Amino acid sequence: MLLKKVKIRLSILLTLSAISVFLIFLVFKVLEDNVLYFYSPSEIKNTNDIDLNKKIRVGGMVKKGSIQSNETEIKFVVTDLSNEIIVSYSGTVPALFAEGKGVVAEGKLRDKKFFIAKRILAKHDENYMPPELRGNSNKDAK
């Protein structure tokens, strides 16, 4: 029992919404890769046309026991549990950078297996807990 005017306005509104959803969908379709903040090692492995001069970001988990550091550089392995990539970096790392934790490295690829980072960001996961629970929760998480 809607008035005719209301019906007209409702149809305008629905048309408007449909058009907006469609346009926004198109925008994201065009942007596609740019919406991703980082690539996983698997995505890099599966891409054929990789521009080695383009600045990109690689993200994943720092593989346990993979961090090697000397005076000038730090090397570690970023993994998404199916593929891996070696990251080399010289500079200071964020406080939360640690083995088994998320990381995003910004820089350039030398080849598909080796990444030279200019900047390291630590990625925090969605878990929040007091220190005394750390031991048992890590077992649950991984």
Next chain:
Amino acid sequence: MIKFLNPSYVFKLSGKLLNLFKAFLLPIVVVGLIFSLFLSPEDYIQGDTVRIMYIHVPSAWISLLSFAAISFFCILNFLFKLKNVTLIYKSLAPIGLTFNIIAIVTGSIWGQPTWGTWWAWDARLTSMLVLMFFYITFIFSYKFINNPDRSIKACTLISVLGLINLIIIKYSVEWWSTLHQPSSISLTRETTVHFSMLIPLGLMLFALIMYVAVIFLMKYRIETIRIKRKGIRKL
């Protein structure tokens, strides 16, 4: 329904509610702050930085909810020409904008020690910034467009686009790879925040909602008085 929408009736009722919320506000803020600053534990990896979450997360939720609310009322006004609801979204929009900015700023302060950067152009952060621009254009479109009909049309357009953006904000961390972590609290999945940290989070959410209610009612009453002085016909 008619009685409920009558401005003088709403004015009286809002006065009573305002006093009730005012009485709640201070105690709940004090208790919330004591819990979030002193009684809750440090995080196992972030340390004290986790305390920023107790203001960041409720602010972000409030900014999303209030945009959903102003869009709802704006569309209601567009469809049924219920002029009384303009007061609701005019009073709510600046509050939502404020909390949006609080969420962005506190997130940035948290990001620096945690991620190692103040800002990242990932999907979550960018869509929150876009929400801020939606709030600003929404406020502008009722403040600077004097013709009420046009103003409602502009507000409706922004509401529709903004509602789509809200969905993008919500799912940004699941659809795309982002620096921002996925939601810790969800209706469908298990909460990944420890109970001792959920208490201050819940208290602060309640405190901020009380604060929003108080500011909203004050603003609503002021807008009502302003219209009454102009004469009800101009409403």
